[in-house]
Structure formats: C-alpha cells, structure tokens
Amino acid sequence: MTNSDPHPPSSAAPANGTASAVSPRGKKSDGRPIIEFRDVHKRFGHLHILRGVEETIREGEVIVILGPSGCGKSTMLRCINHLEKIDGGSLIVDGIDLGDPHANVDKIRAETGMVFQQFNLFPHMSVLENVMLAPMKVRGTPKEEASAKGMKLLERVGIQAKADAYPIQLSGGQQQRVAIARALAMNPKIMLFDEPTSALDPEMIREVLDVMRDLARAGMTMVTVTHEMAFAREVADRVLFIDAGRVCERGTPQAFFDNPQEARAKDFLSKILKH
C-alpha cells in the first residue's frame, strides 16, 4: 500500500453527502493540526511495530483508534507523549517535533494527559493528593489553588466525596475517573486514553465513558484506543484503523462501521461485531 496522499483533505467532510459526517459540535476539519505523524517508525529490537504512520489530528477532534491486538495502537499513543521514542520520521505535537533530540519532552508531557488501562493512581497518596501533585510540582501552583481546582475536577468526574480516600478504597470505575481528573489537572491540550475501560467490570464501564463523553462535548482533543464500539460510533469524529503498523483506513464512524473499504477492516469488524 503506497500513500500517494496520506492526508486526505478532510475525512470529516461529507464526501458521500450524509449529514452524519459533521459532528454535532460543528466542523473540526478546519481546526489547527495538533498531532502530525509523518512517516513515523518504531521498532522494539527486531520487531518493526510502526511502519510509516501518517496522520494529522486537528484541535478538538475526537479520534478512536481501532485495530487487532498487537498492531501498535498503544505504541502509537505512547509515542505522542514520548513514553516511547520514535525511530524514524517526525511526530509533531503542538508544534514540537518529538523526533528532535532537543525537544522539550517534559513540556509535551505536561500538555498531554494520559489515561491508562490499569489506572496507575499513586497508592501512597489520597485521591485529592493524586490530582494536586503535578500542578504543584510541575507548574508550581500554590497548594490552596491546586486543592481548590482538584476538588472542582473531582466534582466534574463525580467523585468529590472520595477526595480523602486512598486509591485502594475505590472501585475500578472510581479509580479511573480519578485518573482522568488527575490528567485534566494539568490543563492538557490533548487527552490520550489507552483502553480506559478494559480493566473494568461491565457495570463500571458506563460511568467512565460518560465522563469521556462529557469531555468530548467540551471540545477536548482526544485520542482513544477502545473496544467500545458504541462509544466510538457515538462520540468519535473519526476512526483510525491500524494494521501492519500503518493507518490502514480512516473515516467517520458511520463510514467505517457501515461501509468499510479495506479487506482487513472488514475482516476485523466481522470478528468484533460477532460477539
């Protein structure tokens, strides 16, 4: 597969004339590019995982990444906030090229919130302390201010009553909501979610997706890896289907789910929609 035009002018544009291609929050296809993958490669030893990823994500877009297990979805997310270093090409996040060895990586990380499958809350700190830590230590926010803002964020994810609890006293869904609040405390421009609901019991998935949906409605730029197809269909502006280390198909959820073009995408969908 060669990419003569890796960046279709606007996948959100109503190519087939359906109104569904325009998100209810207005068109995002003319937003400022905030994440740009240019021929990005990533290897783990002899494993060549990302093999020339090309993609432009614009400010305010809600992206859902799909693809078979092991295809590099997590790796792609982790490259965006430099938890993994790219081996080739360039990856520009909010104007900073992560391929540049002198790039200010801490700055990118501070502006990019990440939510993990395993929550990764700090177990030795209370819920509120988890949320206050980064603003105080990275941005130098005074304690009172960080605490007030932390409480506001906990309220936003519906968990202010547990501010003084410790993470192990919370359910998985509550922990994940705290993790989202913790990431939001840095006022990130981009939020990355790596299978945020995969470690949750079914009855807790919803409360986390609700928080994410609110975030999307508020205009946050979001890149999410998830197996929640209903969420992808409802909330995503665009779906990226990854296979063999590249973006194999991209499009609106409607176009992707109802009328996939690539054989591998069809195959993938037939497998996941069966159960």
Place this chain on the structure above:
Amino acid sequence: MLTLPALANLLTPLLAADAGDYFGKSVIENLPLFLHGIGMTLTISFWAALISFVVGLVVALLRVTPSGGLKIVAVAFTEFFRNTPLLVQVYAFYFGLPKLGVNLHLQLGPFEVSDSFAAGTLGLGLYTGAYVAEALRAGLLAVPKGQTEAARSLGLSLLQTLRLVVVPQAVRLVLPPLGNLYSAMLKNSAILSAVGVADLMYQADYVNNRSFRTFEIFSAVALFYLMLTLPLGFLVNWLENKFNPLRARRLRLRGARV
C-alpha cells in the same frame, strides 16, 4: 560432654550468693567498661549505618537509572564488597590505606578519630552499603512500571518521579530487609575489635583475659547485643505502619474516637 557434676559446677556460682562470689560478678564489677563498649558499638553502628545508607542509595540509583558506564562501577562495587569477608576488608583498610598514604588518624574539629575507628567504620559501612544497595534496588524495581509512566506522563521529571512517586512506595517494601541488614550490621560491628576499636566485644575480651570467666562474660555480652538489636525490630515495625497510609490513618481515626 555435659556431665551432672560439671553442670553442678557450672551452676554453683549462681547459687553461692553468700560466697562473695556470684554469677556475673566480673560483669558487674566491670560495668563501666562494658557500658563504654556499648557506647562505642552504638557510635560505630551509627556512622557505618549512615555511610552504608548514602553509599547504598547512590549505588542503587546508579543501577536503576539508564547510564551505562556508571552502572558497571555500581555493579563492581556491589559484587566486590558483598563477596569478600568483612574482616579482610577491615584489615585492608586498616593496614592498607596508610601504606597508600591515606592518613586515617583524623582530627575533625574538637573530635579526634583514631585510625582503627576510621578504617573499621569505613569497612563496615561499605560492606553493609553493598547489601543496602541491593535491597534498595529490589525495592525500586518492585514498584510497578505504570507508576513511573503515570508520573512521567504528567510532566514530572525523572528525579521528581523517583522522589515523589517511586521512593515513597519503595520505602515500605524495603523496610523489612533494611531492618535485617542493620541488625546484622550491629552484630557484625564486633569484628572491629580485631583492629582495636574499643567496642563491646573488645571490652569483653579485655575483661575475659584478666578474669577468665568466659561463660558469664559472653552470656552478658549476648544479652547486651540483644538489647541493642531487639529495639531495631520494633522500630522497623513502627516505621512500616507509619509508611502505610491506610493503616496509619486507621490508627489515627481509632485514636481519635477513644
């Protein structure tokens, strides 16, 4: 063979209180010497513990952070000091360093440090430090990688991540092995008497050489060492509770209700 008459002989001094002689007489009469010895044992242990902790922490950090050359130095240090006898190390410092032109007899302000004290404390500190490094490294590695990733993705620097996220969690894991190490170190400090540090063991030898009441002297010495090491165990338990936020909180709450 412990025959009955022999046992009786052994116990006679215990029972013969009226004879002006009793079990433990040599210890009671030389109590000031023993107390001096205990003081010295504590002093050595304090400084050696300090040295070993600082050295152990540095070596452990060098081994977990990604920097090739320093890592080799750290590994070499650990393997050398763990795999040679403490007595040999103390001898090497005591007899060897002066030959290399290092003056061990120090005058630090008003404090005079004897060469045997300096060599002994350094030896004990480095030897213990190698074990401390291993214990700390194991503790640091036992903190899940996701913790570091979460901290880094929030924008915390590597040092902040270690200081605020990894170390506080490692501390709790590391306390029990550190407790064992420091109680071993306190007992190992007896070896320093071999180069003439006037610690508890040294005083015991001294009294023994004059009175030959070996059994009672070393029974007492064993008791003294126990009295030094047992509180260490309690201290570790207490610290463990203190560094467990949940348990500490529950204790606080319970205390508040009473």
